[in-house]
Amino acid sequence: MEKNLAFADLLRLMDERSTAFQAAVAAAPSLEVQVPTCPEWTLFDLVQHLVEGRYKWAATVAAGPADAPATFSAPAAPREREALLTWFAGSVRELLDALREAGPDRGCWTWWGDSQSPQTSGAVARHQLQQLAVHTYDAQVTVGAPQPLSSQVALDGVDEFLTTCCAGTEPWPHKPVIVDYHATEGRSWRLWVSDGHTRTAELPQGTTADEAVERADVTAWGTAHELVMFFYGRIPAASLRTEGDQGILDQLHT
Template sequence: MEKTLEYADLLRLMDDRATAFQAVVAAAPSLDVRVPTCPEWTLLDLVQHLVEGRYRWAATVAAGPAEGPAAVTVPEVPQDRGDVPAWFAASVRELLDALREAGPDRECWTWWGASQSPRTSGAVARHQLQQLAVHTYDAQVAVGAPQPLPAEVALDGVDEFLTTCCATTGAWPHKPAIVDYHATEGRSWRVWLSADGARVARHPGEGSEPAGVAAWGTADELVKFFYGRITAEQLRVEGDPGIFDQLIAWEPEV
């Protein structure tokens, strides 16, 4: 697989995306605006989701190896909307401090036990960067000012999603298939789907077995497709797009 971001870069970029998210919240005309990409939520709901997640993952990383996520008490939502950005910022500091203290190799509970990602603080940092990046985009959409994910975040995000959220040992319940993803920045990935699960690797290159379906887009577009922010129709697709529908609906048992 392509070399991933260094741990220090993950923390730096998490802080950067958190700062961008905080700026959107501070400037929003109202925290009651709806978030079109998370249609059940207002902007305040989105902030609360992130705050709860930052504290929960900070405690989970600090706890080390465990059978489940750490229990945590989250500070209550401020009554004054002017205090909400600082409330969010404090949760990010809590997570970043826990990650700095742990370093990249501390084992800890994660929900992706059967994937190709390790169960470590480094993998948590990598996934949480993507959570902050995608939800920053959501907040920007809510106020009418969407921006692409930063290039280095998006490129790492394609690889991170596939190895963490797609790779699994759970049996693929459909006809075996090969799915290719091509980022216009020059990186490509292949997913093999079979009774053995989903396996991810860098694309083997010219002369390899043809894919059942392949998608091309910028890394930003691919990440947004993975997280349901755009549809396959907004990418260049060749092959059977029904395989994407099967992938989206798949809930593997492991």
């Protein structure tokens, strides 16, 4: 049975996270408040980052197969809060419209090249949901009202991160290692890391560290939300339960 989110669900959840993001920005005392989880940014910077990304990916999806990202033109960022939120909402609509027009299987440029994620509009939708979800969490932390990612979004986020951001042909200047990730919601993944041949696969449901055919060099346990937040640098490895060489996690995710 397919465990990952369907294309229609990805678009629905992107719209939902967009609404939650706007609510957090609307509740902030100022657009100039610092974002604790992205300390180099103000809340205004966070909005601007998301808007520019939505327009970029809308143009890239609309362009179809290509060797480089599409050029795009985003409207200038307004400084007034209501106008800024309207600007943000417009960028999300632009991306959702482009994805609906393309459907899940259209080829397009992506930065993840030879990873286990395809270079398609569906894979873009999957990654962009995680971008919106994590940055919505950032905005909520900023206003003191963080809400964990739903299990639906977070479980897809763990799988998406491992297949898109970890699995591929990037150099690994260390000895080959095996890393296991267990979400308390009942799904587990294994990452085989070596120089230029990293790959991942989901383990059969209920697999424990002792039952695995080959023992992992390090194993991490947490909720799916915690795993996603660790992957994106929002929490340290010490926030997870680990067994084995925790230094491998630091090498992989910093």
